[in-house]
Amino acid sequence: MMKKMKGFIFDMDGVVVDNHRYHFQAWMEFATKYKFELNASIYREKFNGKTNPDLFKMIFGDISRAQMNAYAEEKESNYQSLYAKEMKAHTGLISFLDYLKTHQYKIALGTSAPTSNVDFTLDRLFLRKYFDIIVDGPQVTQGKPHPEVYLRCATLLELDPRHCVVFEDSLAGLESGSRAGCEIVGVATSHEAYELKPLTENIIHDFTEARRLFRF
Numbered sequence: 001m002m003k004k005m006k007g008f009i010f011d012m013d014g015v016v017v018d019n020h021r022y023h024f025q026a027w028m029e030f031a032t033k034y035k036f037e038l039n040a041s042i043y044r045e046k047f048n049g050k051t052n053p054d055l056f057k058m059i060f061g062d063i064s065r066a067q068m069n070a071y072a073e074e075k076e077s078n079y080q081s082l083y084a085k086e087m088k089a090h091t092g093l094i095s096f097l098d099y100l101k102t103h104q105y106k107i108a109l110g111t112s113a114p115t116s117n118v119d120f121t122l123d124r125l126f127l128r129k130y131f132d133i134i135v136d137g138p139q140v141t142q143g144k145p146h147p148e149v150y151l152r153c154a155t156l157l158e159l160d161p162r163h164c165v166v167f168e169d170s171l172a173g174l175e176s177g178s179r180a181g182c183e184i185v186g187v188a189t190s191h192e193a194y195e196l197k198p199l200t201e202n203i204i205h206d207f208t209e210a211r212r213l214f215r216f
Contacts, residue, residue, distance in 0.1 A: 004162075005214065006105065007108065007153075009109075009110045009164055009165065009182065013111065013113055014169030014170065014189045017087060017088070018091075018206075024043055025082055026075055030071075048170040048171070049145075049173040050112060051137045051140075052076075053137075056072070087125065092206050103216075106158075106159060108131060108153040115137070135149055135153050147176050150182055161180050164180075168184060171196070174199040184200045185203070187205070188203055
């Protein structure tokens with residue numbers, strides 16, 4: 001697969017880190033407090049891969065930016081508390097990133113996550129050095145499945161999207177990467193492999209399986 005690939009773009013949650021259950025737990029506690037319906041099925045179908053502003057509009061309707069920011073800070077603070085002691089890079093990721101860096105591929109992070117979560121993840125795990133550019137939720141106006149985040153990544157990498165591959169765990173994210181014109185690889189963390197297969201045949205469970213796709 002894909003010897004033409006020049007750029008590698010990684011989603012964060014569920015890809016760089018396998019943290020699905022911690023976000024889900026934080027959202028469930030938030031849903032209980034604010035009394036809206038949420039379960040594993042709703043979370044996978046409607047929450048995973050979306051930006052906080054899109055999610056809070058879906059939940060609460062037309063609320064102020066200040067209220068939206070307050071809700072986001074509450075939810076993300078809870079998530080960070082839950083995950084802080086357990087966090088680690090996804091299996092095989094660092095070895096894969098080292099390979100890409102050594103062979104001078106361009107690398108980007110393209111995520112719907114807020115900047116605070118990006119800083120929390122990259123700095124605590126010492127991963128920031130691997131990424132040539134970072135595009136997070138506040139830098140885009142259209143959340144996934146809109147292709148904006150991955151088109152922006154490709155532009156900042158100075159690459160044609162057709163020469164970029166996107167690693168994504170969410171259905172919305174895979175659609176976003178595909179609509180941007182990138183090759184897409186599903187990472188089976190927050191979804192089972194069979195759930196990702198309608199969107200891509202290129203599926204890995206962790207990054208120990210990644211190099212076989214590119215014949216490295």
